[in-house]
Amino acid sequence: MNNNSVESVVILKKALNQTCYKFFSCLSNPTRLATIEMLIEKPMSVNEIATALGEEQSMISHNLKLLLDCNFIESNRDGKKRVYSLNRETIESLFKIVTNHAKKYCPKGGRCGIKGDQRK
Amino acid sequence: MNNNSVESVVILKKALNQTCYKFFSCLSNPTRLATIEMLIEKPMSVNEIATALGEEQSMISHNLKLLLDCNFIESNRDGKKRVYSLNRETIESLFKIVTNHAKKYCPKGGRCGIKGDQRK
DNA sequence: AGTATATATGAAGAATTTTACATATGAATA
């Protein structure tokens, strides 16, 4: 491996890191996770999601934009409404990994980070 | 499905959401991603990571703790040192998904969120 | 035991992210 390709790898890695950061940041938010959960059931409009979650419309809208930017969801206009639906390919394979990881390391049901809690 | 099992599903979902939140939050940080990247190569001590990344020892230590709590890494003492190594099973399958997702939706290399950037 | 080296921890300020409110834009329909 010459210097040039080492450099390329570094750049690639940096790029991957930026991607990963945006990818994971987008998913590290309770509102957005709850939204994804809603959309697992069926495509929904902004107001439907907001009502279901008991949150403000504008707040949901802000969060949907982030999910959209990361292509975790897509949107389609339906008359006055705009309907959001899930990118199942990514989300489902992702959640499979989380579930497996949790099953293996968080035996007490969903409560991950038991070690962390114990330490305090 | 009776009321009881509906409730169980809700609780399960909440639990999964908490798990997901912790899982993804842990990964949505540049320092921790860079650390993971280092550990892909080989197990390393705190100081080795800190030096490699040009960061403070205590800062790396704080961040390693979070990665440890989520079981993305594990630690073993080696004399005075403490050596951290990667949970490859989870991390590698996870990064495969991110890479695929990025390949599909971020055609310009690693720079995801092109839509987001364009909007401003 | 005392010292040196390696790592962990607590806490406060800095930085980032999230939310709420006000308001703007877009689409359908009278």
Added chain:
DNA sequence: TATTCATATGTAAAATTCTTCATATATACT
């Protein structure tokens, strides 16, 4: 085109997360 319904956006304040500094703890060695 005026009105209504649905969604988006700008921005400041609130909430959360991160980093830094000081210091504590742990291990090995003399």
